[in-house]
Amino acid sequence: MIKVFITDDHYMVVEGIRSLLMHDKDIEFIGSASNAVSCMAFLKNRQPDVLLLDINLPDGNGIDLCREIRQLHPSVFILGLSTFNQASYIRDMMDNGASGYVLKNANQRELVEAIHLASIGKTYMASEAAKTLHAAEQQKKNDIILGRREKEILELIKNGFTNTEMAEKLNISVNTVDTYRKSLLAKLKAKNTADLIRIAFLQKLISVD
CATH class of the missing domain: 3.40.50.2300 (Response regulator)
Structure with missing residues (x-):
């Protein structure tokens, strides 16, 4: 019992x-x-x-x-x-x-x-x-975690900065910027920059000013 x-x-x-x-x-x-x-x-x-x-x-x-x-x-x-x-x-x-x-x-x-x-x-x-x-x-599992530099790069991409301009602004090399850009594309599973911005917005990683 x-x-x-x-x-x-x-x-x-x-x-x-x-x-x-x-x-x-x-x-x-x-x-x-x-x-x-x-x-x-x-x-x-x-x-x-x-x-x-x-x-x-x-x-x-x-x-x-x-x-x-x-x-x-x-x-x-x-x-x-x-x-x-x-x-x-x-x-x-x-x-x-x-x-x-x-x-x-x-x-x-x-x-x-x-x-x-x-x-x-x-x-x-x-x-x-x-x-x-x-x-x-x-x-x-679906939560996307970005590092500080990745967030900065993403924000600059959103604002239309080129790799060269981002490198100058952040005082890093163009190759480093490109590495971060590729990392963002991979993490967000984006096909291109436009897709990256779209997904980042949907995931609330960026906002439209």
Whole structure:
């Protein structure tokens, strides 16, 4: 039997989850807490197998509480519980020891699956949350990072400077300017100067004055 405890300050959320779990023969609902203090007080005397933990609590946040519980009670597996489907919340919760992330709109099947996986030390990620994380990682990969000199060269290209004029202005050689120009074309995957400016504008690397 998997013992489950919920920490959430919304009565309807707790009751809704309890009602979804009450018919599963492998899950035992052992109680709930509405804040971090009462949660920690309960855990001093009894530990669940799985703790469903809200990220926003009236006396703190679930991310910090997750880390604290994992340090004091490593046998308790934690599932982050939230309405927030944002990459930063998901990452922070997982980085602080959660075994998964469940959205409050989860159905019975998703909730039961999450609890069963967490109880045996496996990770569960709500499909919507997984998509959010994937999209954030893809965006991170697509982020273009330019060095200080590359930014200067890009700005001068935008303003119509030739390689020779840029070299004089920046007190570097024409060959060095050409190297930076080629680097910019490669980083932004641009075919030519016009394409370079177009992409740089779309990526918000430059603005139109």
